[in-house]
Amino acid sequence: MTIQSHPPRHAAHLVLYGGLAAAGLAVAASAVGYRIFVEESRIGPGFLPLVARLLLAVLASVLLVKQMRAPRAEQEPSHEDVDHTGRTTEQRTRVLRRVFALLFVTLLAVQYLGIVLAFGLLVLVISTWLEGRRPLPAVLMSATSAAAMYVVFAVFLRVPLPTGVFGF
Template structure:
């Protein structure tokens, strides 16, 4: 099997290219929100633009490298063989399942924002990921949640003045 056949079958370069395009889209959409607000403050579009650009550059570079290696028949970079079990005792399959669980929980948290507000939805997300997915003790998970919500509120809500949706509970910084 040639390098190009391997490239076609793996789809790795395609995935990185698609994510790079999504980064460009995020940057364009974020720019529509405005990079800066009144008085030169960072606006709601700043973070999407920066992360979109970084995602596009990094994923584009990886996709380009994969294609270049396949076209020029360069060997894959050698990576030291890593055991399937990580330092927390999870197999690769468990790590993949955890990743999908976190994606699902993030989607649910996004849906909850309009109902309970960003800070509450974010806090619930952090608490569930910490306690259930990462299996941290409940008190440690609560402490992590309180610190994470406080940092987000202080950084975005107060320092940067980014309006955080309050949902039906009105526990945000908007308006």
């Protein structure tokens, strides 16, 4: 069973909208530095950023007020919060954090391993470590996807993909 996400907390929304409103107002001042008008009253480079930021501040304030007035949603007990793969919310959140971290590490590793190998390894690690696939099918899947990407982008479309120490 696929579970719907819980509605984000009331406080988180308040922080988001408050942050947007404050950022809109605070950064609007920076637009002035780019000149709002240039010679002959023509629009300068700071005009649109200023107008947009002020508008954002107003809209975020409206959302903030609406959120403050809205009744707090009752948090329902989550005893059935298990998806069709058998993962609980906590487990899913842990997987998500790991995917975030793995993606970040992969992007950093591209300069050493090349883009095809780095992402091929990402597929392998996700498949085995996070998704619990058996090693052989996971290796086959990552090798096939890496080879397909290489053929399509580097060979067929002649995109000069970043290479690493292994030269591909």
